[in-house]
Amino acid sequence: xxxxxxxxxxxxxxxxxxxxxxxxxxxxxxxxxxxxxxxxxxxxxxxxxxxxxxxxxxxxxxxxxxxxxxxxxxxxxxxxxxxxxxxxxxxxxxxxxxxxxxxxxxxxxxxxxxxxxxxxxxxxxxxxxxxxxxxxxxxxxxxxxxxxxxxxxxxxxxxxxxxxxxxxxxxxxxxxxxxxxxxxxxxxxxxxxxxxxxxxxxxxxxxxxxxxxxxxxxxxxxxxxxxxxxxxxxxxxxxxxxxxxxxxxxxxxxxxxxxxxxxxxxxxxxxxxxxxxxxxxxxxxxxxxxxxxxxxxxxxx
Amino acid sequence: xxxxxxxxxxxxxxxxxxxxxxxxxxxxxxxxxxxxxxxxxxxxxxxxxxxxxxxxxxxxxxxxxxxxxxxxxxxxxxxxxxxxxxxxxxxxxxxxxxxxxxxxxxxxxxxxxxxxxxxxxxxxxxxxxxxxxxxxxxxxxxxxxxxxxxxxxxxxxxxxxxxxxxxxxxxxxxxxxxxxxxxxxxxxxxxxxxxxxxxxxxxxxxxxxxxxxxxxxxxxxxxxxxxxxxxxxxxxxxxxxxxxxxxxxxxxxxxxxxxxxxxxxxxxxxxxxxxxxxxxxxxxxxxxxxxxxxxxxxxxxxxxxxxxxxxxxxxxxxxxxxxxxxxxxxxxxxxxxxxxxxxxxxxxxxxxxxxxxxxxxxxxxxxxxxxxxxxxxxxxxxxxxxxxxxxxxxxxxxxxxxxxxxxxxxxxxxxxxxxxxxxxxxxxxxxxxxxxxxxxxxxxxxxxx
Numbered sequence: 001x002x003x004x005x006x007x008x009x010x011x012x013x014x015x016x017x018x019x020x021x022x023x024x025x026x027x028x029x030x031x032x033x034x035x036x037x038x039x040x041x042x043x044x045x046x047x048x049x050x051x052x053x054x055x056x057x058x059x060x061x062x063x064x065x066x067x068x069x070x071x072x073x074x075x076x077x078x079x080x081x082x083x084x085x086x087x088x089x090x091x092x093x094x095x096x097x098x099x100x101x102x103x104x105x106x107x108x109x110x111x112x113x114x115x116x117x118x119x120x121x122x123x124x125x126x127x128x129x130x131x132x133x134x135x136x137x138x139x140x141x142x143x144x145x146x147x148x149x150x151x152x153x154x155x156x157x158x159x160x161x162x163x164x165x166x167x168x169x170x171x172x173x174x175x176x177x178x179x180x181x182x183x184x185x186x187x188x189x190x191x192x193x194x195x196x197x198x199x200x201x202x203x204x205x206x207x208x209x210x211x212x213x214x215x216x217x218x219x220x221x222x223x224x225x226x227x228x229x230x231x232x233x234x235x236x237x238x239x240x241x242x243x244x245x246x247x248x249x250x251x252x253x254x255x256x257x258x259x260x261x262x263x264x265x266x267x268x269x270x271x272x273x274x275x276x277x278x279x280x281x282x283x284x285x286x287x288x289x290x291x292x293x294x295x296x297x298x299x300x301x
Numbered sequence: 302x303x304x305x306x307x308x309x310x311x312x313x314x315x316x317x318x319x320x321x322x323x324x325x326x327x328x329x330x331x332x333x334x335x336x337x338x339x340x341x342x343x344x345x346x347x348x349x350x351x352x353x354x355x356x357x358x359x360x361x362x363x364x365x366x367x368x369x370x371x372x373x374x375x376x377x378x379x380x381x382x383x384x385x386x387x388x389x390x391x392x393x394x395x396x397x398x399x400x401x402x403x404x405x406x407x408x409x410x411x412x413x414x415x416x417x418x419x420x421x422x423x424x425x426x427x428x429x430x431x432x433x434x435x436x437x438x439x440x441x442x443x444x445x446x447x448x449x450x451x452x453x454x455x456x457x458x459x460x461x462x463x464x465x466x467x468x469x470x471x472x473x474x475x476x477x478x479x480x481x482x483x484x485x486x487x488x489x490x491x492x493x494x495x496x497x498x499x500x501x502x503x504x505x506x507x508x509x510x511x512x513x514x515x516x517x518x519x520x521x522x523x524x525x526x527x528x529x530x531x532x533x534x535x536x537x538x539x540x541x542x543x544x545x546x547x548x549x550x551x552x553x554x555x556x557x558x559x560x561x562x563x564x565x566x567x568x569x570x571x572x573x574x575x576x577x578x579x580x581x582x583x584x585x586x587x588x589x590x591x592x593x594x595x596x597x598x599x600x601x602x603x604x605x606x607x608x609x610x611x612x613x614x615x616x617x618x619x620x621x622x623x624x625x626x627x628x629x630x631x632x633x634x635x636x637x638x639x640x641x642x643x644x645x646x647x648x649x650x651x652x653x654x655x656x657x658x659x660x661x662x663x664x665x666x667x668x669x670x671x672x673x674x675x676x677x678x679x680x681x682x683x684x685x686x687x688x689x690x691x692x693x694x695x696x697x698x699x700x701x702x703x704x705x706x707x708x709x710x711x712x713x714x715x716x717x718x719x720x721x722x723x724x725x726x727x728x729x730x731x732x733x734x735x736x737x738x739x740x741x742x743x744x745x746x747x748x749x750x
Contacts, residue, residue: 047746048392049414049705066745072738136568137559138577155560160723244508247562247723248716248731263385265709266392267745 035279042276046269053269063273073274075249076257079164083253084232086168087175091228092221094172095179100209102180103187113184120177128241131170135242157242160250167251170238175231179224186220187213226289230282254278338370343635346374349402350383351567352622353586354459357656358643365642371635380404380509380566384708391416394629399636403456403625406512406711408446409530409703411625412455418626419453423637430641438646438663442691443621446703456623457644458662460586463690464516464608464618465683467581467588469573471604473498474580481606485520485548488580488609492556495579503556505578507566510718511711513583514549515701516618520611521545525701525710533704533748537714537736538729545611546728550721562719574598582608584620585687586660592678593657605681607689619694620702621662659683709742 043060046053067073098116102109119127135157137143146153156166190213198212236255239245245252245260252260254274262271349355355377362373378386384404390397391411403411411417423429424436436444439458447456468474468481477494479487488504496503506513515525523541527534536542553561558578570587572578576598581588594600608617624640626633642648649666652658659676661667667684676684701707717735720726726734740750 045745048389049410050747066741070741071734135560136563138572155563158560158562158723160725243563246716246719248720248725250725260712263389264712265742265746266388267742270745 038272038279039276041269042272044269046267046272048266048268063270064277066270067273067277072249072252073254073257076252076254079249079251080233080253080255083164083168083171083235083251084229086165087171087232087235088225088228090168090172091176091179092225094176095181095224096183096217096221098176099180099183099187100213102184116180117177119174122174124174124237125241127170127174128237131166131173131238132241135166158247160247163243163247163251167235167238167242170242171232171235174238175228178228179221182220182224183217186217190216222289222292226286229285229289233278233282338368340369340371340635340638343369343371343632344374345371345399345632345635345639346397347400347639348376348378348383348387348398349622349624350380350404351377352380352460353590353656354652354658354660355402357652357658360656361648361651365639368642369635369638371639373639391627391629394627396629396631398627399630399632400624400639401627402459403447403623405446405620405622406702406708408456409705410708412447412449413705416628417455418628418630418633419449419451419455420457420626420637420640421453423634423641424454429634429637434641434645435665438665439644440662440664440667440691442619442695443623443662446621446699447623447625456625457640458621458623459644460620460622460660461662461687461691462584462586462618462620462622462660463687463694464513464582464620465585465588465686465690466606466608467573467583467591468579468604469576469581469591469599470495470499470501470579470602471679472602473501474604481604482580482609483606484609485517485611488552491580492552496556501576502558502572502578504552504580505557505561505564505569505572506553506581506583507569508562508564508719509566509711509715510549511707511714512618512620514545514714514718516582516608516616517549517611518542518545519616519698520609520613521548522611522613525707526704529700529704533706533743534750535710535736535739535743537710537717537732537739540729541613542732543727543729546718546721546732549718550728553718553722554724562722584618584660585683585690586658589657589659589676589678589683592683601679603679605678605683605686607686607693615693616698617690617693618702619691619699659687706743706746706748709746710739713739713742 041054042063044054044056045059045062046056102113102116122130134140134142135155137155143153156162194212195208198208203211233253234255235253236259239251239253239256240259243251245256255278258271258274258278261267261274359375359377362375365371366373377383383402384407387398387401387404388407388411391401391414394416401417403417424434430436436454436457440461443458443461444454447458448454466481471481473495474480474491477491477498479491479494482488482491492503495501518524518541521541521544523539523545524536526532527536558564558572564572566583566587569578569581569583570590573581573591574597588605591597591603592600597603608615624643626636626640630636644662646663646665649661649663650669650671653661653666653669653675654671657675659672661672666672667688673682673684676682676687713735716738717728717731720731720734721728725731743750
């Protein structure tokens with residue numbers, strides 16, 4: 001009897017494995033294999049002018065040593081950190097704030113919710129062109145309006161003090177609807193009882209938010225932060241169109257620097273090493289944030 | 302004996318296949334019978350970066366399709382996009398393109414790597430190219446950068462682009478009692494007099510400083526490399542380079558439009574066409590458009606001159622780009638037919654007379670009265686400026702540009718000038734940094750310094 005049960009379990013496991021196999025093969029083909037190729041390439045000085053360099057493993061850590069000594073790479077990491085923090089914080093604040101404002105049952109607000117989603121569904125290059133127009137003084141309605149009310153400003157994307165912030169604002173405009181949507185869905189799932197109980201106990205709106213709503217929303221915010229943080233590291237179209245990494249290197253994020261090394265100079269080995277370090281960084285961040293998220297949820301529970 | 306015909310499944314399949322083949326033959330027959338055009342059924346993929354000539358050529362491509370029967374997929378992306386895309390495509394020796402532009406700055410790299418097909422086999426074959434097509438008619442100076450170390454030609458030049466000066470609002474300069482600048486000092490004097498007059502910025506140019514800054518660098522006595530292509534020792538950290546960068550940064554910082562660092566070539570030209578900016582040093586192929594009343598608000602006030610001279614002389618840029626055939630193309634003969642047509646004497650002359658194209662590469666067309674007539678803008682003979690500038694470059698100072706690794710240095714110069722103009726670094730520090738970074742880039746490319 002026991003043997004029959006064990007056989008059945010083994011059969012079941014085999015059936016599961018056979019069922020999963022196609023998915024695993026597809027997964028390996030589209031993610032694992034390119035990732036392995038990326039890491040392998042990062043161990044070579046691959047330059048497309050010299051195809052033989054694809055198989056040169058004589059100094060596999062050369063690209064990594066060079067990257068750590070490369071001031072532009074180190075600077076790009078720092079720029080990336082600043083941009084990611086700025087955009088994620090701004091998106092969370094804006095997404096949360098607007099979600100709270102829209103969390104009322106009203107037909108007008110339902111339409112408004114849909115309108116707020118427009119930036120997120122636009123192709124990134126279109127978003128970049130919209131902001132290129134807004135940031136180009138001679139054609140920008142924003143610049144003209146500010147000049148008209150007596151507050152003229154210089155070009156934001158060519159000023160080293162404002163260029164990164166200009167990118168962050170455009171990135172926030174594009175992606176705050178994601179946080180807004182997630183938070184709004186969470187807010188609408190909060191049961192009425194704790195809210196009513198708190199109101200009966202005399203809680204103010206601020207206390208309601210801090211002590212009842214925010215604990216519900218916090219896990220969602222952590223997930224949003226994780227998603228947006230990972231996505232912020234992929235920031236490219238805005239930088240490519242608006243600043244080309246400049247002026248100087250003030251908006252040159254790591255992603256863009258790797259692009260320049262690969263597509264302008266054909267240093268694919270070096271660019272792969274940079275990309276590999278970025279992937280490692282994203283994994284590390286994901287792990288850290290998921291730990292923080294778990295801790296946050298546990299505290300509430 | 303009576304034979305009874307019995308059709309098996311195999312017979313049915315054979316019969317069906319035969320019927321299909323016969324139908325196909327019959328349906329296809331009219332095309333075969335009517336195949337009078339040599340390139341019927343051929344599709345050519347052609348790409349060039351977005352400049353006046355390739356944009357205008359698009360208007361004539363239906364004629365080529367009509368004459369030959371070929372279908373042409375034609376695209377003209379922006380300069381940096383084109384170069385990135387094509388560099389990758391060529392490096393894989395893919396067959397996505399049949400005709401591509403050999404970009405001047407990449408010519409050493411692309412031709413040196415063997416990524417383009419030598420055209421001599423087509424040019425020297427009388428069955429492929431009639432003698433009166435005459436490759437020697439193309440200016441020798443612009444064939445040079447498109448010629449490989451093996452002496453073969455890899456591109457047919459469609460542009461001899463010379464760097465010159467234009468004043469969109471020359472009337473403002475005249476009102477200030479000044480004339481077109483002949484020296485760098487004159488330029489500053491003009492800027493001080495006219496910047497902001499009538500709401501017009503004094504100076505503008507595009508943000509590709511690895512191209513537009515170099516005549517200033519050389520005018521102050523600076524160099525990119527010590528003696529290209531043999532000695533690639535970088536010279537960016539020399540005092541002359543810092544002096545040139547400070548001078549140029551002053552033009553952009555003090556006398557240009559707001560946000561000039563973000564202005565690409567189309568935007569810079571447009572600022573002049575709209576009368577928002579006045580003095581510009583840039584390429585002739587673009588600047589002659591300022592004299593076109595159909596496109597320009599400053600057609601009546603524009604004036605031109607050769608690039609002003611610096612303390613050490615005059616070194617205006619001369620660039621060329623040419624049509625080539627990537628080695629991966631599967632339609633090389635048809636590709637050559639396209640190039641031969643696009644760069645024929647007739648098409649060159651039509652581009653001049655019908656479009657006003659002024660960066661002509663064929664001597665026989667340059668020598669025509671039409672060329673000088675078309676290039677006579679507000680009494681200024683731009684053709685003379687053009688020929689004078691080509692003569693300047695005969696001394697060989699443009700050799701730096703076709704060095705295989707110059708694109709890396711070019712990017713570092715872009716960054717350095719941005720750092721100086723935006724006030725992030727003094728010129729000497731920015732150029733020292735550019736030199737250090739460029740050395741690292743060049744070493745990565747295997748260059749021994």
